[in-house]
Amino acid sequence: MIEIKNVSFSYSNSKAVSLSDVSLHIQKGEAxxxxxxxxxxxxxxxxxxxGLIPHYYExxxxxxxxxxxxxxxxxxxxxxxxxxxxxxxxxRSQFFCVDTTSEIAFGxxxxxxxxxxxxxxxxxxxxxxxxxxxLRRSIFKLSGGEKQRVACAxxxxxxxxxxxxxxxxxxxxxxxxxxxxxxxLLWKKQGKTIIxxxxxxxxxxxxxxRVVYMSRGKVETDCSMREFILKGDNRLTEMGLRPLxxxxxxxxxxSRKEHGGSIFLSDFFFCYKQAKTPALDIRQLELPKxxxxxxxxxNGSGKSTFARCLCGLEKRCRGILNEAGKEKKAKxxxxxxxxxxxxxxxxxxxESVLDEVLLSMKEPDEAAAVKILDSxxxxxxxxxxxxxxxGGQKQRVAIASAVASCKEVIxxxxxxxxxxxxxxxxxxxNLKQLSEQGKSLFIITHxxxxxxxxxxxxxxxxxxxxxxxxxxxxxxxxxxxxxFGSTVExxxxxxxxxxxxxxxxxxxxxxxx
Amino acid sequence: xxxxxLQSDVDARGLVIDPRTKLLLLIxxxxxxxxxxxxxxxxxxxxVLCLIPFCLLLLSRxxxxxxxxxxxxxxxYLVTMLVMPHTTGLINFLLLGTSVVVMRLLPGILTGxxxxxxxxxxxxxxxxxxxxxxxxxxxxxxxxxxxxxxVADEFSSINDAMLMRGVSFGGGNVGKMLEYRLVPLMxxxxxxGEELSAAALTRGLGGSVRRTNVCRIGFHLADAVVITxxxxxxxxxxxxxxxxx
Amino acid sequence: MNNKLNxxxxxxxxxxxxxxxxxxxxxxxxxxxxxxxxxxxxxxxxIGGVPFMLFLTKVKKFGMILIMSILMGILMLLTGMGYYAIxxxxxxxxxxxxxxxxxxxxxxxxxxxxxxxxSIWIIGNYIxxxxxxxxxxxxxxSFGQEYIDALTGLMPAWMCPVLLVAAFISGIIGGxxxxxxxxxxxxKAGIV
Numbered sequence: 001m002i003e004i005k006n007v008s009f010s011y012s013n014s015k016a017v018s019l020s021d022v023s024l025h026i027q028k029g030e031a032x033x034x035x036x037x038x039x040x041x042x043x044x045x046x047x048x049x050x051g052l053i054p055h056y057y058e059x060x061x062x063x064x065x066x067x068x069x070x071x072x073x074x075x076x077x078x079x080x081x082x083x084x085x086x087x088x089x090x091x092r093s094q095f096f097c098v099d100t101t102s103e104i105a106f107g108x109x110x111x112x113x114x115x116x117x118x119x120x121x122x123x124x125x126x127x128x129x130x131x132x133x134x135l136r137r138s139i140f141k142l143s144g145g146e147k148q149r150v151a152c153a154x155x156x157x158x159x160x161x162x163x164x165x166x167x168x169x170x171x172x173x174x175x176x177x178x179x180x181x182x183x184x185l186l187w188k189k190q191g192k193t194i195i196x197x198x199x200x201x202x203x204x205x206x207x208x209x210r211v212v213y214m215s216r217g218k219v220e221t222d223c224s225m226r227e228f229i230l231k232g233d234n235r236l237t238e239m240g241l242r243p244l245x246x247x248x249x250x251x252x253x254x255s256r257k258e259h260g261g262s263i264f265l266s267d268f269f270f271c272y273k274q275a276k277t278p279a280l281d282i283r284q285l286e287l288p289k290x291x292x293x294x295x296x297x298x299n300g301s302g303k304s305t306f307a308r309c310l311c312g313l314e315k316r317c318r319g320i321l322n323e324a325g326k327e328k329k330a331k332x333x334x335x336x337x338x339x340x341x342x343x344x345x346x347x348x349x350x351e352s353v354l355d356e357v358l359l360s361m362k363e364p365d366e367a368a369a370v371k372i373l374d375s376x377x378x379x380x381x382x383x384x385x386x387x388x389x390x391g392g393q394k395q396r397v398a399i400a401s402a403v404a405s406c407k408e409v410i411x412x413x414x415x416x417x418x419x420x421x422x423x424x425x426x427x428x429x430n431l432k433q434l435s436e437q438g439k440s441l442f443i444i445t446h447x448x449x450x451x452x453x454x455x456x457x458x459x460x461x462x463x464x465x466x467x468x469x470x471x472x473x474x475x476x477x478x479x480x481x482x483x484f485g486s487t488v489e490x491x492x493x494x495x496x497x498x499x500x501x502x503x504x505x506x507x508x509x510x511x512x513x
Numbered sequence: 514x515x516x517x518x519l520q521s522d523v524d525a526r527g528l529v530i531d532p533r534t535k536l537l538l539l540i541x542x543x544x545x546x547x548x549x550x551x552x553x554x555x556x557x558x559x560x561v562l563c564l565i566p567f568c569l570l571l572l573s574r575x576x577x578x579x580x581x582x583x584x585x586x587x588x589x590y591l592v593t594m595l596v597m598p599h600t601t602g603l604i605n606f607l608l609l610g611t612s613v614v615v616m617r618l619l620p621g622i623l624t625g626x627x628x629x630x631x632x633x634x635x636x637x638x639x640x641x642x643x644x645x646x647x648x649x650x651x652x653x654x655x656x657x658x659x660x661x662x663x664v665a666d667e668f669s670s671i672n673d674a675m676l677m678r679g680v681s682f683g684g685g686n687v688g689k690m691l692e693y694r695l696v697p698l699m700x701x702x703x704x705x706g707e708e709l710s711a712a713a714l715t716r717g718l719g720g721s722v723r724r725t726n727v728c729r730i731g732f733h734l735a736d737a738v739v740i741t742x743x744x745x746x747x748x749x750x751x752x753x754x755x756x757x758x
Numbered sequence: 759m760n761n762k763l764n765x766x767x768x769x770x771x772x773x774x775x776x777x778x779x780x781x782x783x784x785x786x787x788x789x790x791x792x793x794x795x796x797x798x799x800x801x802x803x804x805i806g807g808v809p810f811m812l813f814l815t816k817v818k819k820f821g822m823i824l825i826m827s828i829l830m831g832i833l834m835l836l837t838g839m840g841y842y843a844i845x846x847x848x849x850x851x852x853x854x855x856x857x858x859x860x861x862x863x864x865x866x867x868x869x870x871x872x873x874x875x876x877s878i879w880i881i882g883n884y885i886x887x888x889x890x891x892x893x894x895x896x897x898x899x900s901f902g903q904e905y906i907d908a909l910t911g912l913m914p915a916w917m918c919p920v921l922l923v924a925a926f927i928s929g930i931i932g933g934x935x936x937x938x939x940x941x942x943x944x945x946k947a948g949i950v
Contacts, residue, residue, distance in 0.1 A: 050715050056766065057711075077765075078720030086715040093705045094712035098659055102635040105727040106713075112722035119727060140662055158716065313673050338677050345701050346667070347674035349693035351942050360678055387700050387947030401678065543840040547886045614795065617886065621838030628836060649763060649821065653829055656772025657779070664780040688935075695808045696943045698777070703812070706773035710766050719765025 002026040007063030018044045019217045031194040036214035037240040042197040046166045051080035085155035089167040091147035107158040121157045129153040143299040145176025165196040170418035173446045261289040268319035279305040280464040292441045294455040302464035303444045307411045311337040338407040342414045344394045348386040360405040411442045428454040528572040532640035534736040535628045541743040547621045566623040589615045639726040774813035775829045800928045803877035807932020827851025843882030850878035870933035877929025
C-alpha cells in the first residue's frame, strides 16, 4: 500500500538532515507504530505519507513515496487527501471550522461531494466515532479528547484507505486515550492501513502489529509487535522509549522525605460566567509545603482552574492561601506564585535568554542571573533568542525566570505532554532540583510516569472538588494506579474485551445508517 | 473557553434569517443611518430602521444587549431633542459629539453585532457561494472567523503571563509593553496558523473541484419582513429623486 | 514557481487579517470616547504595522495584500462601520500591492511604504462623518444653526486629508516599528 523508497529529507530552514535513506514498505491493512526519541524523524515520515512534505513543508528531498497508485510527492495535496487521512497532535489547531458538524463535513465539502451524501457520511462517521452528542456544538466548548474524536470523525467521513496519526494523545487523559483506542480498533477492523507516531506506547500494544523504531533519521528496528514486546521494558528504556506496561511502576517518593510544613487553602470557589455549576469548589485544603504535588483528574475536572486561582490569575476567586500564619489573597499570590504554561511561548518576551531572566528580577543582577542559568544548563544559550530554542529549553527558560523572581510556588501545566522518555526525565530532574531549593511545586499532569518519577503527593480533582489528597507512599501508589483506571492495574486485554463488545454493537448500528 | 465571535452553537439562537438578508440590512444601515442619506419628507424612516437591530437582537435571545443599548439610544435621543437646544458652549459641544457618534454608529454596530452573533461560518460561506463570491475571499474569511477566538485566547494567555511576571502596565515604556505583547502573540499565531493550514490541506482544501456546502440557507417569512423594511427607504429615495414625493 | 494563489496563501491571508483585526478592534475600544475617534487613525496603523510587516514576509504572489484590504473592508461593514472602507481599501490595497510588487516582493523599504499605503483603508471609517452633512441636517433643521455649525466644527472638511496623511505616516511608522521587531525577534526566532 505504502512504498517509501530511499527517501532523504532536510527541512529548508534547518541544516540538520531529518531523514537519511529511509525505506519502508507497508502492506494494506497493516497498523504500524513509529517510535523513537523526539527529533528522530517519525513525524517527518508521517508528513511524507500525507504529502505535507514536500508540498507544505519545503526542503530538499530525494527518493520517492507512493501510496497505492499515487505518487504522493508529485500529486497535489487535495488528491492525496482522498487516500490519506491525517490526525495531528494538537487538537486546538487542527480544526478549520467553528462548529463540529461543519468540521466533519469539511473534507467532503472540499471533495465536492453531493450534499445528501455528505449528510449520510456525517451521520455514519458520528455514529462510528461516538460523537453524535457532540454534533452541532461549538468547537471551543469541547475538551481535548472530544476534539480529537471529532477530528477522527472528520477524517473518517472522507473514507480514506490510509490513516496517519501524529502523536494524537499528547494532550489527552487516560479516559480519552481509551476512547481513541476504540476509534483505532474500528479503523483496523475496517481494513484501513494505519500509521501512528507516538511516545506513549502502552495503549497501542493490541492495535499495532508492526513497530518501526527510528533514530536520527534512520530506521533502526523494524519488527512485529510481538517481538517488540519481548524486548522488555528495560531494553525500551535503553532505546529512549516509554514503557509498555504502566503497572510495573513502583516508586514511593512520598515516604522518603520528612514533613516540611503545610500550606492551607480556604474558600477556593470559582464559577465561570454563564456556567451553572462551579468549576472549582474547595472549602478547606491542606497541602504539603516544599514538595512536588501532582494534580490529577480528567480533562475538565477543574485542574487548570485550580492552578489559575492558586496563582491569583482569577481575581473573582476569593480564596485565601495561608502559609505559616501569613494570609495571601489573589493579588498577593500573584506576587509569589508562578505558572509555567503548557504553551511556554506565551511567557517568553525578550530577545535573549539572559534578558528574560533579568526582566524577572527586581534589581537586575547579571551575576545572579548567570548562576540561575547555569543551574538549569542554559548558560551556553544565554545570548540566543528564547523562541529559537527547543521546547524543553524554552520550558527551562520559563523556570529560570520563575526562580529569578523569587517565586515560592510554581505551578506546571502539563510539562511533559508530548515529550519522550529522555526529555521527561530531564523535566523531572529539574523539578526535583527546584523542590530541593524549597519551592512548592504543583504539577498538572496526565503522565503517570512523570508522577512516579518525581512527585511526592497527589491531589485528585473531580468536578471541581477534591476527591483525593494523599502522599505518594505505598498506599498512595496503589490508590493512584486505581484512579488512573483499568489500563494500569490489570492486563488491559481483559478490560478491552468488554470494550470490544460495546463497540461492536455501535459498529452494527453505524452500518445500518 | 471563550465564546467565538461568530455563532457556533447552532441550536441556541432563536430566530434565524438568511445571511444575505442580513447583508442587505447592514448595507441599508450603512447607507441611511451611518451615511445619513436623508429624505426630508420621510424623516421617520431612520428611527424605524434603527429599531430593526433591537428587535432582531431580542428575537435571537440577546435580550440584555438589546435592552441596554435601546435604553442608551433612547436616552441620547431624548437628550439631543430636549436638553441640547438649551445648552451652549463646551457642554453643547460635548453633547453634540456624543450624540452624533452614538446616534449614527450605535445602530450600525448593533446590526453588526447581531449579524456576527447569529451567523455560523458555514452559513456565511454558503451565502457567499450563492452570491458567486470567489474562493479567494471565502477561504480567508472562514479562516479569519475561525482564528478570532484563537487570537483572543492567545492574547489573554499572554496577559496572564505578563501579570505573573509583574511586567504589565507601569513597569516600563509603551514601546516595550507593546513589544512584549506583540512578539509572543505573533509567534504563537504563526505557529498555530501553520498547523491549521497543514490540517486543512490534508483534508483537501484548495482542490480544483467546486466545493459543496452542507448547510441549507434560504428565505423565509422573517426575511421577507426585513427585506421589505430595508427596501422602503430605497423606494422613498427613488420616489423623491423622481419628484413624486 | 506557480503564480496563482494557493490554499496555503489564502489561509495565511486569513490568519494575518485575523491578528490584524483583533489588534485594531482592541485599540478601537478607545474610540468609544468620541475625542479618541480621530486619534485612532494614528494608533491603529502604528500597532497594525507589526502584524502587517510579518504578513509581508509571507507575501510572494500578487493579490494577497489586496485581499487583506478587502477583508478589512468587509469586516468594517460587518461590524457596522459602513461600506466605505471596502471602496477605499480596494484602491489603497491595489496601490500597495503594486508598490510591493515593484520591490520584487522582498524590498524592505518598499515594504515600509506598502505598510503606509495599506493603512489608508482606515479613512473609509471616517467618511460617513464627513459626507453629506447637508443631507443629514436637511432632516434635522429643528436642531438649530448652532448645532450644525458645531458639528461641522468637530469634523471640518479639511480634517479629511489631514487624517489621510496621518494614516499614511503612521502606517510608515508602524512599518518601521514592525521591521525593527522583525529584525530583533522574528528573524532570530526562525519564524520569518
